[in-house]
Amino acid sequence: MKLPRDVSGQQLTNALVKKWDYKVMHQRGSHIILETGTPGSHRIAIPNHKSLRIGTLNSIIRAIAEHKQTSREQIVKTL
Numbered sequence: 238m239k240l241p242r243d244v245s246g247q248q249l250t251n252a253l254v255k256k257w258d259y260k261v262m263h264q265r266g267s268h269i270i271l272e273t274g275t276p277g278s279h280r281i282a283i284p285n286h287k288s289l290r291i292g293t294l295n296s297i298i299r300a301i302a303e304h305k306q307t308s309r310e311q312i313v314k315t316l
Contacts, residue, residue, distance in 0.1 A: 246285040
């Protein structure tokens with residue numbers, strides 16, 4: 238699976254809020270803190286940069302896929 242190269246932190250945040258039941262808790266510096274309660278409590282920090290690095294994006298998607306018990310491909314499709 239190939240990750241998109243031009244995803245901003247704000248685009249990723251918007252997709253997670255709309256499609257994956259995350260809520261924006263607060264922002265500290267350049268990091269947006271998201272939290273969800275389904276299926277259990279999970280917090281993640283998203284850097285609010287123009288373009289996320291591939292390794293950073295991959296790590297965030299992997300953590301969310303593991304928590305939501307879905308595939309990484311499903312998450313990438315919603316971006």
